[in-house]
Amino acid sequence: MSLLHVEGVTHWSIPVNNLEESEDFYGELLGLTPVGRLGNARIACFTVGAHHILLCERATTIDHTFVEDPKVYHSFTVSPETLVQACKLFRERHIRIEHLYHRKEGVFPVLSQFLFEVL
16 A cells, blocks of 8 residues: 555656747647647646646757667557558657567557657
8 A cells, every 4th residue: 555646647748859849849749739838837738638747848859869778768550451541650750760560469558659859
């Protein structure tokens, strides 16, 4: 038994190098619903399903090829058809796919693609 009861997750945040480019990527390309910016902060809020995602612009940009920790990432649920469409679209737009694999077992069995932080 836990000492406290957490009822849910309010939001997740994703650090980004360029807020405007990231808003285009997550909104226009991935289709997340924009909610708006948070005051004067360099933070934009999006929703997908019942989840709220904050894009938070870093104070200092980092090298796009730098991988902070390969175990730390985010994943979105899409249909197999959308995954194929995404692969084609990312290739057209020169968005590098780092890994594409099918996890057949485990907690989250899924066909996944891992992208470099492009924004």
